[in-house]
Amino acid sequence: DAMVIQNPRYQVTQFGKPVTLSCSQTLNHNVMYWYQQKSSQAPKLLFHYYDKDFNNEADTPDNFQSRRPNTSFCFLDIRSPGLGDTAMYLCATRRTGDSLVLTEAFFGQGTRLTVV
């Protein structure tokens, strides 16, 4: 059973037309990540939530926003997509515990976004 679910799997949007990608999880993990991965490149962290605390990477464009209304759901909003935003968008989750060890993150299937 899929535990981190991203919707939609594929999205085509027009240049400048706002788009929202969603991520839900049944793992009750408190940390959620959004990554952007372009062809043949490493996943690039856009932002992450530690519980309700939002952490934005310094080089994440202002065009990208995120919402986390509750533990289970997280959204990525792209306000005015450009052609350069065509990429795979990956959501990942992680649970923090009592240990100081930082454990693994689990990924959803990804949303492949194409801006035309």
Add this chain to the structure above:
Amino acid sequence: QKEVEQNSGPLSVPEGAIASLNCTYSDRGSQSFFWYRQYSGKSPELIMSIYSNGDKEDGRFTAQLNKASQYVSLLIRDSQPSDSATYLCAGYTGGGNKLTFGTGTQLKVEL
């Protein structure tokens, strides 16, 4: 200097051989490291995690961590064509929850 670095490959090995994948990191404070496998067009899938110096074995996979040298490696024994994928090395950097990936090494296992 990139926080996590890998050779992009491609690395080609014959079926049944040992594939050796390498990764270096710059943040000496990083403690946890991971190897993810990613097939073309799919999302990363965790195959190994390692938290302490030394070797960790799981089936055909062995991860090695050397904190003094800031080096992580993955060995795949008895390589199969189904192992052909991109292998991503990842670690937490910056003292917090930022999980940073290397650019990945493309592995091709040839018949």
